[in-house]
Amino acid sequence: MSTKSEQPQLGSRYGNWTLIKRIDGGGNADVWAGRNSESRTVAAIKILHNLGKEPLSRFSNEIKALRELGSLEGIVPILEYDFPEAKGSRPWYAMPMARSSEAFLKNTDAKAIVSEFVRLGETLAMLHAKKFAHRDIKPQNLLALNGRLCFSDFGLVKYPDLSPVTPERRDVGAKFTMAPEMRREAAAADGLPADVFSFAKTLWIFLTGKPLSFDGPYAAESSVGLKNFMPGQYTTTLDVLLSDCTKHDPVARPRIAEVVERLQYWLRVIDDNALKNANQWAEFAQKFFPHQTPEQAVWTDVNAIVDVLNEIGRVPGLNHMFFPSGGGMTIEEARRAPEPGFIELHTGYVTLLKPAKLSFSSFRQDPKWDYLRLEAAPVDPTGHYEVEADDYFEYLSELNPAQYAHPDVVEYREEHERELPAGSRSITRYLRGSFVFFSTSSPYNQDTSTYDARHEQMSEDEFREYMRRNATRVRSRPRK
Template sequence: MTVRPLSAQDPESVGGYRLLARIGAGGMGVVYLARSEGGALAALKVIRAEHAADPGFRARFRREAHAAARVDGRWTAPVTAADPEATEPWIATAFVPGPSLAETVAEHGPLPPDTVRALGARLAEALAAVHAAGLVHRDIKPGNVLLALDGPRLIDFGIARAGGATALTATDVVIGTPGYLSPEQARARDEEVGPPSDVFSLGCVLAYAATGRPPFGRGTAPAVIYRTVHESPDLDAITEDGLRILVARCLAKDPAARPTVPELRAGLGDFGTDDWLPPGLPAVIAARSAQVLHLPEPERPTAPGTLVDESPTPSRRRLLVLGGAAAVVLAAGGSTAAWLTGRSDGPSTVTSRRRRTVAVQADLSGSGKTLGTSVERGVRLAVEQHNARADRRFDLVLTVLDDAGDADRAEEVARRLVTDSRVCAVIGPTSDATALAAQDRYKKALLPMVTAWAGSDALYAAVDMRNPTSSVFQLCPSDSAIGAPLVRYLTSLHPAHRTFLVEDQAARDYSWLIAHTLVANPPPHGTVTRHQVAADTDDFGPAVAAALAARAQAVVYCGDSSRRAASCARALRAAGFTGTPAATQAVLTPEFLRAAGAAAEGWVFSATFVDPARLTPAARFVRSFKKRYGVQSVGWGAAEAYDALGLVAHVLDTVGTGPVDWSNLTRRLRTVSYRGITRRIAFRKHIGEVEEEPGLFLWRVERGTPLFLGQYQEARV
């Protein structure tokens, strides 16, 4: 919901409630934020007179208002007053401010499994109260689930139906919200819509909370409805098996196959109300709630045509600052309201902070979605932790755009972001191809593009790094440097006097680059032999035979294909090679480990990414990440994304409180030295490239698992 000032046509009060602002409007009526004579806040829905003129409509409104007043549940919004007989009928529900589930997930990402279970358990209890009153809610969706510190609230009984009555909200006149309505609602079979329909919708909401997307996808309403009726839901991203199975049961096409509300409540387990939210969110909810609870009395708008001073007054400014954050939590709990107002011996105050927007551009749905998701999650966690700091000078706002790993889409994403003056910097893109496609637009606009995942020399070559206003920042060293850790390993850590290079012609340029580094830095008093494997063959046997003939103590695969590197590994193992096999990070993937199997053992890799679990400065990050996302380990890219956001936030802290000038921010980024959890990030003077050595690392496969050895100059065997 968006909080907007009252218009000149709005009344000052309704039924003894003083109107403060508009929080919703549609063809059926208007929803106001209001204050009762006793000072309590309420959400007050007023139905337009033309609809109330229909006797049948008024009778249904009367019946539903009475039914909604009977809903008595801790996790629902109680009706505090109603007047079905007024010229414009109205109904008021108790109000406590806070963000909706839709807004929370959009801004902060999916919730961890334990939080989803706690959310579902409370909403199941809310449904039990709704059904006990003889109602079917019919519009359970993320926008109607609102978050308070002690738990969620299910709101908007304006379209709940008893006895087949017609919905009362403008946007939901038909049947509900595509993506969250049940198959029986989608088929418009009102006689079949009962409590199991609400269970189906709640399953959709839990899937959204756990994954960040509706289980039947997005798109046009007909397409989503078709998938709801005919196709299986997409639940693959729900990481906990028990939760995924329970949600799948809720989404059964047959209403009889779904769990009852008591069964669903039991399946979700017992969760208290303390500490049910992941780190960062309580502070966000408290801050936004406090803003609304300190809402001043509104100015009365001037009638059209009257000359007024256009400068905003403090009260008007306070109304506008709520914006989309004023999606409301309707609740009865007085204790929550007391906590949110900061009730104490002295008066409470609210600190107004400037907001700075940072964007993430990543592949979230294409072949690189594993990395893209890790990047997004790392940035989200950094934003949440920044916003939870009491000493922060500004709040960070995050916007995320998916380029699906496609170059054309990446350019379109960049075009959109450079036209949004609120965006201060972009974290990403997450691949060489998308970074190359987007970088021109960011350079021309001087909008900082900060990527730690695109190391292509082509990207470096495309950017004039000597230009202090060049706004493309590569935090990872380029491909031309990636061979340096292998040189140290093979000359100092595990010396190999005879090194054999397998140059894969399927990646001719990349292979030449890696081989060139090793040839230029041969082992002391040793030899380096080169052998090419044609692109049209997967047979690495001849290359391995040549390596054995040369009595090689180390074999380096210089290509970038995990599949072909695995073929090389199997050939080495079959031939009985006992030396050191090595490659670069392009090969270090789950595909290589699966395809190579036991032959992957002992392989050494140079890389530009870390395992934060083995870095002492990253210990807090690792704990928070696992708890926030309900995972056992931190994927590649997340720690680097966390540092990228930290770098940007560090520099934003130096630019003052006024609007951010992109060229000024670019210059400051170019000269900064920032100590992150992975390493120190700085750019070389007069050249502009990132300092390479702190960002180059070694890995080795042990017992089938990649083991992080550390920064290559500090690593020990």
């Protein structure tokens, strides 16, 4: 049974503090703004109103924890406190006045939010090094003080010298950020991996702007995936991190120090296009080869070839395609073409070819050396104009699906005021040759001399050996 004493009210005195305004209240305590009678400073005064055995014990543990942590950066510190022994007296403590995390992070971008969570994670790492588990990480318990986010409300804290409070089979924490083991039996659960779980879910709340977190582990491809809330932004490393942090098995979650490192890495990636591109290229391989990247893989099915090419085409700037006739463009999309057995590649204009096979090559070291090679099957020209024996392609007008005409029909239709079928377009139809695809940050793409179509002057095996020699040479070059 809780024991209630007189309610605090405007003008009530707690130590040197006079209450001037009620700020907030919960099931066990109220928070007031109080003015110091000597310094005239204003602080937040947390006053326990539920004087039952468990709330009293938790409040005592909270004060002890805050005293032991002292002025640790990233913690809202305790300024003054009183824990009277007299029955019915209200324990309280004063802390600096701070802003809510919601107000502090309002209208900030993902980079600013992650940067704040890096600092929070560094503080949590220091807490965990002392074997302190917060166990109640959620937006409401993060406050802004001295220009940064800080942890507050240590009412559920657990640390080595803690007086046991939580009864068996009692859950502990905020329901929407709580780790599953804290739901099952908080008293026996390890609070450190539980903090990692809650930390990740709280980060998701701020990145998405949603008031409540998702249930269970994070799934990037579901409706809670960050890409649904951060369109156009690179999220993959964050997706993997959130997935790892919210695993059901506490042992499988990363430690908070690793979480911080991975958040810092994401911040580097989004500011470095080459690094981001290298990650995206590696992720392409991981999607098709999740267990181990092979040295070679081959696709001959036309639909499969289209799917693979679309995987690199869906990310702006991920790839660069080198033509057998020289030069290069970035592929944006691949489709089945109306002409049987053909595909069309969109690069700002339309390229048609009949694929013989698409091959993937890797040297199992730095993914920036990996590449795709697309072989075009030899086809006869359409005959709409004469082509030379060594020509790689023909320019055409496509009036209806797979119905071709001389290139001038579309190119000069405005000049001749000709009305053509809807969807008429200019195309380039390849008669033979091979195309190669590299990451835009790859050494091959960074070397402008490779636009000479050297890959076409070599067989598939010869080009692979050429690339292997270059990759090996760079790998074995001594570091300065």
